[in-house]
Amino acid sequence: MKLRVLLVLVSCVLSVVTGLVLARGGSAATATGEKKVLTIGLSLDTLKEARWQTDRDLFVKRAEELGAKVLVQSANGDDAIQISDVEKLITNKVDVLVIVPHDGTAMAKGVRMAHAAGIPVIAYDRIIRDTELDLYVSFDNVRVGRMQAQYIVDNLPTPGKGRIIRIYGSKTDNNAKLFKEGQDQVLEPYIKRGDIEVIFEDWAEDWKQENAKKIVNAAITKFQDNFDAILASNDGTAGGAIQALIEEGYAGKKLVTGQDAELVACQRIAQGTQSMTIYKPLKTLATKGAELAVALAKGKPVVANQTVNNGKVDVPAALNDVVTVTSKNIEQTVIADGFHKREDVFRGAANK
Numbered sequence: 001m002k003l004r005v006l007l008v009l010v011s012c013v014l015s016v017v018t019g020l021v022l023a024r025g026g027s028a029a030t031a032t033g034e035k036k037v038l039t040i041g042l043s044l045d046t047l048k049e050a051r052w053q054t055d056r057d058l059f060v061k062r063a064e065e066l067g068a069k070v071l072v073q074s075a076n077g078d079d080a081i082q083i084s085d086v087e088k089l090i091t092n093k094v095d096v097l098v099i100v101p102h103d104g105t106a107m108a109k110g111v112r113m114a115h116a117a118g119i120p121v122i123a124y125d126r127i128i129r130d131t132e133l134d135l136y137v138s139f140d141n142v143r144v145g146r147m148q149a150q151y152i153v154d155n156l157p158t159p160g161k162g163r164i165i166r167i168y169g170s171k172t173d174n175n176a177k178l179f180k181e182g183q184d185q186v187l188e189p190y191i192k193r194g195d196i197e198v199i200f201e202d203w204a205e206d207w208k209q210e211n212a213k214k215i216v217n218a219a220i221t222k223f224q225d226n227f228d229a230i231l232a233s234n235d236g237t238a239g240g241a242i243q244a245l246i247e248e249g250y251a252g253k254k255l256v257t258g259q260d261a262e263l264v265a266c267q268r269i270a271q272g273t274q275s276m277t278i279y280k281p282l283k284t285l286a287t288k289g290a291e292l293a294v295a296l297a298k299g300k301p302v303v304a305n306q307t308v309n310n311g312k313v314d315v316p317a318a319l320n321d322v323v324t325v326t327s328k329n330i331e332q333t334v335i336a337d338g339f340h341k342r343e344d345v346f347r348g349a350a351n352k
Contacts (some may be wrong), residue, residue, distance in 0.1 A: 007136075038068040038096075038297045040290075041089030041119075043082060043110070045126075049236065051260050051282070052100070058286035058324050059098075061132030066294045077311075079106045086110035090117050095297035098122045098289060103172040105129045111286035120296050127174045129311045135296065136308050136317040137289045139280045142173050145182020147324050148257045150295040151276050152229050153186060155195070155255055160190060162228035165219045167241060169210050169233045178202070179233045179259070197221055203297055204237045220248055229255035235265035235277055242273050261325055262336050263344060269327050270349035279323040279333050288318060321337040 022163030024325035040063055047053055052074075060070045072091055075082035089097055090113060093265055097114045099121060101107035111121045119132040127136055156162035166183070190196035200219035204211040216230060225248070232238040238258035245251040251273045258265045258277040268274035295302050304316035325333050335342050 002125065009263055027334070037296060039092065039094045040070045040293050040297065041086075041092065041094035041097045042072045042083045042124075043097065043099045044074045045100045046077050048076065050262055050264075054282050055100075055286050058283055059213050059290045062287045062290035063294060066290065068290075068297070069132060070295050075102055077102050078101050082107065083110055083145050086113060089330045090114055090119060093117075095121060096122065096293045097294050098247075099128065100124045100125050101126050101128050102121055102176040106174075120295065122289065122293055123315075125175070125280050125285065127310050127315070129174060131310070132313055133310055133315045135292060135302065135304065136315045136318065137285065137292060138175075138319055139153075139285065139322050140319045141178035142182040142185070144259060144278050144280075145179035145184075146186050147278060147322065148179070148181075148231060148259065148276075149183040150185035151257060151324060152231055152255060152324075153190060155275065156196075156228050160315070161195045163197045163199050163223075163226065164229045164231055165216060165227055165241075166198055167215050167230065167237045168201070168203045168209045168230045169237065170205060171203050176207075176233060177241060183231060183233075183324070199227055204233075204240070207234060208239035209236050209243070212237035213244045214240075214252055216244035220244060220250075226251075228252065229257075229275075233255050233257075234259040235262040235274075236260075238265060238274055238277075239268075242268060245273070255267050258259050261339065263340050266325070266330060266334055266340055266345045267348065268332060269325065270346050272327070272349075273294045279325045281320065281337065281339070283337075283339070288320065292318060297306065 044052055044185055056072060073085035075085055079102055098117050099107060099186060104127055107128045111128055111133055114121045122135045122137055125138045153160055168180050187196060202215045206218055230241045232241050235258040238256050241256055242251055245254060245328045255275045258274055261277045261279040265274055265277045289301040290303055304318050306317045306319050307314040307315045334340050335345060
């Protein structure tokens with residue numbers, strides 16, 4: 001029989017208990033008292049991006065260190081396949097389900113199916129909306145957006161004044177909306193004063209690089225080089241934007257933001273074609289995610305530092321901080337952390 005576990009919400013400022021939320025939990029022993037090997041189901045949107053391969057490897061490594069087995073499924077960006085993956089993991093009687101949703105709204109169905117089977121669900125890095133989700137493990141994604149926009153504002157040729165292109169992420173990914181929310185918080189006062197003008201903006205379907213490139217190509221066709229920066233929401237869309245800039249001879253002459261600190265993005269920063277990225281320490285996220293999954297499966301108290309409303313409930317959330325990476329601090333951040341090797345980052349960069 002599945003046990004229930006108290007999920008303790010702790011104030012990250014005062015370090016005191018501020019509330020209690022009930023979440024589903026399991027037992028680490030069988031009915032006969034024998035020790036049970038915990039099984040975690042990990043349902044991923046995709047493994048086509050290097051970032052998610054890293055998450056998978058780090059998550060599985062930590063879970064196995066804690067004595068748990070991880071069953072991994074990847075949906076390749078297909079909602080129907082991901083729902084089918086979740087059904088398979090439920091059939092395999094996993095003790096806890098960890099999901100990186102392709103569509104955070106569509107995956108509410110997966111959460112309901114898991115709960116019907118008595119299985120708790122953790123949304124990993126992307127919230128699942130409109131359902132009684134047990135736990136959300138991610139970064140402060142509104143803060144990510146604020147940091148991206150603030151970099152643009154501070155580094156325009158005339159700080160606080162200029163013309164920009166905005167590339168949002170996938171409309172089906174709630175994180176894309178959170179990044180935009182954070183960006184808007186910084187940019188709106190400048191836009192209202194007329195100091196910053198957004199000359200072109202669009203959503204890049206499925207975060208695809210080629211879709212981001214099309215957005216920048218369209219902007220250049222209309223405005224030529226009459227802009228100062230591209231506010232791209234992640235490194236993949238930044239890559240598409242930079243490819244468009246390279247074709248027009250503008251690479252390195254326009255500010256371009258990013259996020260995820262992917263190796264190719266860090267190489268572009270070293271080469272001078274990308275201005276910054278947001279480093280989201282994936283080891284911290286994946287390790288914490290695995291530890292929380294094991295604890296929730298065992299029915300142990302799970303500590304969260306915030307709540308995030310998913311449209312239905314305030315979901316207990318464990319949110320990690322992020323870091324802005326530029327050419328000035330790349331050695332002290334992603335390289336010092338061992339996230340990327342120095343020789344890999346600076347491969348192809350002049351005078352390094």
